[in-house]
Amino acid sequence: MTNEELIIAQDLSKDYPIGGDFFRALDGINLSVKQGEFSGIIGPSGSGKTTLLNIIGALDTPSDGSVNVLGNKVENMTHTESANLRNNFLGFIFQTYNLLPVYNVYENVEFPLLLQKIEKLQREEMVMQALEWVGLTNKAKSRPSQLSGGESQRVAIARAMVKKPKIVLADEPTANLDADNSHHILKTMVKLNEELNTTFLFSTHDEKVISYLKRKIMLNDGKLVDDILVN
Amino acid sequence: MINFLFRGLIRDKQRSLFPIIIVAAGVMMTTWLFSWMLGVFNEIIEGGARFDTGHVKVTTRAYNEIASQMPNDLCLTEVHTLLNELDKDYPGYDWTPRIKFAGLADVPDENGETRAQAPVMGFAVDLLSDHSIEDERLQISKSIVRGSFPNSAGEIVISDELAQKLEVGIGETITLISVSANGGMAIHNFTLSGTVTFGMGALDRGAMIADISDIQYALDMENATGEILGFKKNLVFDQEQAVSIKEEFNKKMSNTEDEYSPYMITLLDQNGLGEYLVFAQAAGFLIVGIFVFAMSIVLWNTGLMSGIRRYGEVGIRLAMGETKSHIYKTMLVEAFLIGLMGSFIGTVIGVAGGYYFQEYGMDISGAFKNSTMMVNDVVRAQVTFTSYYIGFIPGVLAMLFGTAISGIGIFRRQTATLFKELEV
Structure with missing residues (x-):
């Protein structure tokens, strides 16, 4: 593990207009995340977890302060620049898997590589490797409708990991899974974190996820209230 | 992708x-x-072009003014000369004389008295010349119901519906009673060689087709005709060319001071076709x-x-x-x-x-x-x-x-x- 800081937030605030007023979703957040961390943003609903994840994922911009992701200042990026950042360096895992229903498992995992214009042979190798990481090589030809919830989320992990991103952002990845599947998924992600040194940043209030985290970033009412490293 | x-x-x-x-x-x-x-x-x-308007049409100026009345007293004369000039000047067109006329078709009995009579609309076309393609153009042979296409002078075909109305058979005499180009009464006997179905209601109710030489003789129109129709040889109407020919011809041949001078129109100038x-x-x-x-x-x-x-x-x-x-x-x-x-x-x-x-x-x-x-x-x-x-x-x-x-x-x-x- 290196000490390279991939994410640096300084005095980050985010306001949303409500009527004639503003709602402050994030308030003066200072944070840095180093390569290879397995961290989680933890807090109750409305604490600002997803807003912070959005900004780090270059899906939204801060109202005040600065966020630097892999050397890119999110507040200054154009739509195309932020899309390129996501395409090349970030992976996303969603609560509801969001697999493309008309494509099979192999094609769903292949899609990010198509966006990167990677050659077919290399693509094939990378997709099969990603499916091997999540233990789904035997399901390559299956459609999402033929998979269980746990399998679908593993496909989503393979899709996020296939391009070997620097950072994976996961928003409540186990919210729709039972305990067994949740543990299976989390163990898979821990393994990938250790083997590939990929940085994982979760947004969660699920105890099962929290128990796997090596760093817990606690938010409440948009403020960073605690930051705990777990040995 | x-x-x-x-x-x-x-x-x-x-x-x-x-x-x-x-x-x-x-x-x-x-x-x-x-x-x-x-x-x-x-x-x-x-x-309409095949039977009536042609792609272009030449008449006298006066005829053109009241063409719907078929005023054969205002016909074109010296037709052979005019046809030769048209053939020479506009070789892309096939030029053919036509006479439209109206009259009574009278069928006599064995005593020469009227057995049956009906109004007819007549078309005099070049049926018998070797070079004529009027049969092909008007599809007369193909439309024969009884009898045959006229083979010699004095023979005519009429619509089958008219023949049935007149109860006239093939080979029987039909007398045309009409008006000559000089305004006198014209009476001429024809032999019915065949009946046709034109496939056009207006003609099937009472049309007669005769050779133009016979009608020229019957209506005192030797070397004269009511109309000369021009058809583009590929049979497809070319609006731009037709208008151009019309303007050129009228500039050269037509005299606004002479109502008997030839005058060309296109099919667009007729029957509201434009x-x-x-x-x-x-x-x-x-x-x-x-x-x-x-x-x-x-x-x-x-x-x-x-x-x-x-x-x-x-x-x-x-x-x-x-x-x-x-x-x-x-x-x-x-x-x-x-x-x-x-x-x-x-x-x-x-x-x-x-x-x-x-x-x-x-x-x-x-x-x-x-x-x-x-x-x-x-x-x-x-x-x-x-x-x-x-x-x-x-x-x-x-x-x-x-x-x-x-x-x-x-x-x-x-x-x-x-x-x-x-x-x-």
Whole structure:
């Protein structure tokens, strides 16, 4: 593990207009995340977890302060620049898997590589490797409708990991899974974190996820209230 | 990427099959309707041209003023000379003299008394010259119901309906009672060689066709004729050329001070055909315009519905780092492929339908039962090169246009809310 800081937030605030007023979703957040961390943003609903994840994922911009992701200042990026950042360096895992229903498992995992214009042979190798990481090589030809919830989320992990991103952002990845599947998924992600040194940043209030985290970033009412490293 | 999109398109029937059916149906209707209308319009124009207007027509100035009265006293004279000049100056046209006349057809009994009588509309055409193609042009031989085509002077054919009304048989005498070019009474005996069905209600009710030499003799019109009709040799009316010939001829031959000087008109100057042609062209454009407009709205709506259905897909693609403009472009590529397939299928079916109606036609005699318009009882579609793209191009464009409008929504999508949206 290196000490390279991939994410640096300084005095980050985010306001949303409500009527004639503003709602402050994030308030003066200072944070840095180093390569290879397995961290989680933890807090109750409305604490600002997803807003912070959005900004780090270059899906939204801060109202005040600065966020630097892999050397890119999110507040200054154009739509195309932020899309390129996501395409090349970030992976996303969603609560509801969001697999493309008309494509099979192999094609769903292949899609990010198509966006990167990677050659077919290399693509094939990378997709099969990603499916091997999540233990789904035997399901390559299956459609999402033929998979269980746990399998679908593993496909989503393979899709996020296939391009070997620097950072994976996961928003409540186990919210729709039972305990067994949740543990299976989390163990898979821990393994990938250790083997590939990929940085994982979760947004969660699920105890099962929290128990796997090596760093817990606690938010409440948009403020960073605690930051705990777990040995 | 294109292969990837194409696979998705084929598998997702709601994204492909339904829009393809819509485009194909619209293109098919446009293609077929265009071919059908073209056939009907051209049939009306060409049918009228063969029997009445020619592609161009030469008369005297005075005759032209009251042509509907068939004023043979205002006929052209020195016709052989005029025909030679027309042949020499305009070799791309076939020039033929015609005399239209009206009269009574009288069928005598064995005592020479009137047995039956009926009004007739007569056409004197060049039936017997070796070089004449009037039989082919008017399709008289093909239309013979009883008897045969006139083989010698003094023989005529009449419509079968008139023959039945007069109860006259093949080989019997029919006396034409009419008015000569000098204003006197003209009476001439003919022998009925055959009866025909013209397939045009106006002619089938009471038409007579005689050789022009016989009528010239009967109506005191030696080396004279009411009209000289010019037909383009490839049988296709060329508006620009016809107008040009008319202007050149009239400048050279016609004298505004002399009412007996020859005067040329085109078929557009007759029977309101000019306005008709403009109407026909406008109708063609209108059909295509309505199609493009209606299809664009339908496909716009289809695009919007698809956009709603694919909301999650677009969201995940944005999150994965695909740019909005790339998603928009891929949707346009999809629309292009769908438009291409739908337009191809629609054109094939539309053209096939056009060819069917070109071959077999449709009997519309009921609609023109009491009309004096010279319209064929069976009208046919006409498939031309234009038929192959008149629906095809709008089909592709309408699909693209519909998607282009509905796809603008992608650019309004807020990436900031993607996590929330994709939780659904």
